[in-house]
Amino acid sequence: MAELVVVDAGAGGLERARVSGARAGGELYLQGAHLTQWQPHGPAPVLFLSRRAVYAPGKAIRGGVPIVFPWFGPHATDRHAPMHGFARARRWRLVTYGPGPDGAVVLELALEDDEATRALWPSTFSLRYRVSVGDALSLALEVVNTSPAPFTFEAALHTYLATGDVAAVSITGLEETLYIDKVDAMARKRHGPAPLRLTAETDRVFLGTRARCVVTDPALGRRLVVDKAGSATTVVWNPWSAKTAAIADLEPDDWRRMVCVETANAADDAVTLAPGARHVMSATIRVEAGV
Numbered sequence: 096m097a098e099l100v101v102v103d104a105g106a107g108g109l110e111r112a113r114v115s116g117a118r119a120g121g122e123l124y125l126q127g128a129h130l131t132q133w134q135p136h137g138p139a140p141v142l143f144l145s146r147r148a149v150y151a152p153g154k155a156i157r158g159g160v161p162i163v164f165p166w167f168g169p170h171a172t173d174r175h176a177p178m179h180g181f182a183r184a185r186r187w188r189l190v191t192y193g194p195g196p197d198g199a200v201v202l203e204l205a206l207e208d209d210e211a212t213r214a215l216w217p218s219t220f221s222l223r224y225r226v227s228v229g230d231a232l233s234l235a236l237e238v239v240n241t242s243p244a245p246f247t248f249e250a251a252l253h254t255y256l257a258t259g260d261v262a263a264v265s266i267t268g269l270e271e272t273l274y275i276d277k278v279d280a281m282a283r284k285r286h287g288p289a290p291l292r293l294t295a296e297t298d299r300v301f302l303g304t305r306a307r308c309v310v311t312d313p314a315l316g317r318r319l320v321v322d323k324a325g326s327a328t329t330v331v332w333n334p335w336s337a338k339t340a341a342i343a344d345l346e347p348d349d350w351r352r353m354v355c356v357e358t359a360n361a362a363d364d365a366v367t368l369a370p371g372a373r374h375v376m377s378a379t380i381r382v383e384a385g386v
Contacts, residue, residue: 099200100192107150112189114228117198121228124156128187128204128224131159133232138382139315141232143255143353147344155183157344158353162224162236163251165216167300167330167361168277173215179253181215182206182222190223199229208241218246234358235377240368247367251330251359252378254321259314261333261354265290268308268321269329275300275362293354296335302363304329308356311386318383321356325376327364330357 098115105111105124111131114121122132131144144158155161161183170176177184187204195201206222213219219242227233234252258264267290276282277298286301290311305327310319323329332355334342339350358378360366366374 099194100202102189105150106148109150109152110186112192112202114200114202116200116228118229119199119232121200121226121232123202123226124150125189125204126152126186127155127183128162128206128226129156129159129183130226130232130234131156133228133380135230135382138317138384140257141319141380141382143257143349145345145349147346149344153184155179157342158255160234160255161253163249163253163357163359164222164236164238165218165220165246165248165250167249167251167359176215179251180249181212183253185212187222187224195227195229197229199227199231199233202226202228218242218244220246230381232380233377234379235375237373237375238366238368239373240370243370245367245369247365249359249361249365250376251328251357251361252376253330253355253357254378254380255353255355256310256319256380257315258310258312258352258354261293261351263313264354265292265311266308266331266354266356267291267311268306269301269304269331272301272304274302291331293331293333293335296338297331297333299331300359300362301329301331303327310354310356313386316384316386318386319356320381320383321358322379322381323358323377325374326358326360326378328359328361330359330361331355332357
């Protein structure tokens with residue numbers, strides 16, 4: 096019987112875990128615990144991955160599911176600090192893997208603070224990341240405060256969803272929700288009663304929302320259902336055409352083929368943990384045929 100998980104050298108020589116389950120396959124790079132593929136048997140790819148993605152030590156991979164921690168976006172006070180924190184460019188340990196329920200394959204990864212992380216963010220911590228690859232994709236990020244003082248962090252599962260044509264996509268679940276519009280000088284606005292449709296560059300941080308989001312994609316004839324727990328923020332991002340042209344690791348038309356719907360805790364929803372406390376944020380993605 097074929098191995099469920101094979102650890103080998105992937106693109107750029109980076110270590111990866113290739114998953115071959117009864118219900119789905121996948122690929123995860125240990126740098127960043129970065130899931131680059133989740134492929135249920137049958138449908139078109141669910142996660143977008145840029146063909147221009149850079150695979151190199153210390154570089155974030157464009158697409159899949161990067162992990163954002165411990166800050167979201169640029170650092171609040173240090174413009175030289177890495178965008179979206181350091182977790183997505185650090186090497187994680189593959190702790191265990193094996194069969195899970197309903198034919199899924201489950202991997203668990205870990206990351207702890209070290210001298211390099213403490214130079215950027217002084218707190219000590221322990222992260223555990225559980226990835227279940229099956230008919231559904233389930234992701235759970237646990238943060239433990241191992242320091243003697245409370246700390247506050249932001250986090251996100253920065254999920255790039257593949258689309259047939261993002262201009263035809265609609266997203267439900269964010270109706271009547273307050274958001275920060277990062278394209279409009281961080282203005283605070285409220286989305287109306289209609290589904291969200293993207294018509295230009297979009298970078299919105301929806302606050303105080305724990306709702307399911309459904310991405311309806313007529314071009315691919317499917318819906319992508321995103322459920323979450325332990326998350327009060329949903330981020331929706333697409334660079335659109337002009338900004339994509341300025342991003343070296345995206346092809347010119349990649350903006351049509353993706354939309355980020357991110358499970359997060361950011362801005363007003365940042366999490367404060369007491370010493371010894373833990374917090375788990377999780378997301379589950381399912382594919383439904385038809386529109």
